[in-house]
Amino acid sequence: MCYIATGLAPYYAYLQASSSCLPPSAQEYPILGLNLLRLLVQNRIAEFHTELELLSPCALDNPCIQHAVELEQSFMEGAYHLVLSARQSVPDATYTYFMDLLAKTVRDEIAGCSEKAYDCLSINARQMFSSDQELLEYVREEHLEWEIKDGFVIFQKVKDSVPCKEIPPLQLFTQTLSYAREMDPIV
């Protein structure tokens, strides 16, 4: 699974090309799927897609691979509930480990999104935590800037405040000077 890290990728590509040496393993797709999942958990989406391109169309129809692909899609869309509920439909028992890790990634994502999207949110509304206690712990550890008041989490507006109305003088100077410098040889 970690062949990417060990730089053996050319070797595996070669093996794939000359399939006569070794019969395809029955574990091939589950393991490829696990690898995809691993990349997803670590939020390495670019590598996820690079790996995906290597798979043949028939591999994409395999349930193990499809599972990971669908997860990525929902993850990118922001349909986090689908991601979380996919835990029940894992194609292989080994996948649950990564699904648990994924839940953590999703929780961080949701936290990041809520921070931007809501002004405030009642504590009961957070489905990601089994108890209020857990939520409070999470807030204390990860997001100290959140304020908790009367059963609501109030997100400090980390968002950019009123757009700056001033003209940035220094930037304009340098820009105008560079135009002048470029125009000089032309004229």
Place this chain on the structure above:
Amino acid sequence: MTQDVEMTEQAPPSNSVSSAGPSVLQHLKEIASLIETGAYAREVRRISRAVRLTMVLRKKLKASSLLAFLNYVLVPGSEVHSRLSSFLPKEDEHDMEVDTASSGTPAPVKHPLPELEIYCYLLVLIFLIDQKKYNEAKACSSASIARLKTVNRRTVDVLASRLYFYYSLCYELTGDLAEIRGNLLALHRIATLRRDELGQETLLNLLLRNYLHYNLYDQAEKLRSKAPHFEAHSNQQFCRYLFYLGKIRTIQLEYTDAKESLLQAARKAPQAALGFRVQCNKWAIIVRLLLGEIPERTVFMQKGMEKALRPYFELTNAVRIGDLELFKNVAEKFSSTFSSDRTNNLIVRLRHNVIRTGLRNISISYSRISLTDVAKKLRLDSPNPVADAESIVSKAIRDGAIDATLDHANGWMVSKETGDIYSTNEPQIAFNSRIAFCLNMHNEAVRALRFPPNSHKEKESAEKRRERQQQEQELAQHIAEEDDDDF
């Protein structure tokens, strides 16, 4: 002396225009003398001109005239001669004799220049490929590559780079590109050691093509980022490089950079290279869609491309409207096109953009809308549409796609007033980027200007100008043909 050479050199193009001129063999002989003078004077320019002239002759090549040419240039009975002539079919004995007779006694060249030898290889190889004799072509190209490795002359570089190209092409046509990957890497290393920049450029592109053929994006990117970089020598190679680079970046989700390279490749490609430009446009359209931009209608209406871009046009339409249902239908309807273009995976990624666009439309039209309606409008088919809509909207807000806030208690989305864009620095930034683009274009144009040596000494006469224009035309035609077999 040089003046004399100049004169003889001008002869072939003017003859080739009047098609009833001398035979193919005669042309080939002229090209050979061109190569000879080029090799002695160490003028790479002449050799590249010879290659260009050959491309004009390409359609007219026949086994008989080739054989006669081999007899003329190479020593009959020598190893190269017998090897090369063995590749040629021996059908029309009669024709051959006539041609050899007309060629008269073999030329006095006893030890052919390596340039001429390599040129013979190139000629035979092109002929074999055009005759669709791919297995012979493979054998011939492998032999030529083996020979090339032992020659280290800068005047060969131009011919060598062409040979590399056809070497890879004939393996691609038989579908065994993977076989020659190791060899190409070795050649690239040799070219790098010899500082043969044209060869490096060509080989790097061939390697990238080789990797991308098998979707090995990771390896392609690793090679690309580590290979030495220098200013491009050939426009075609640079176009290809940009195209491959754009593809790699698209796969790795660097859409902004990918868009830049793809658009640049499409723009720089010669007008006649339609196939290549269509490919560039297809990828550029998808990348722009993935970036959340909607390509203008004119992109799809470019001359000669309407038909090829039709599926992408409908796709764009679906994304523009933000209709998931329509998008799904289009993706299914043209799935065979998309999979032959190998853009299927990218289109899967687009689903997310369709939702985004839909959402943006909603956010613009309504100042406040309930999440149930959002889910209905987006046609989300999931067991829990409202919760999904809520998280989708919140992610869109975080990514800056829409400007709104969510109210969980009431279950609605409140769009923010869009501020006056002219009160921000936005227009200034946009203006700046345009000015920077224009200035950059000007600088590049200046840098790309090429002046022939001695041009400042003598004024260009009408004769000369005609010749130069003809050469330019040849060049354009040549580029076109070459790119055509690329796709």
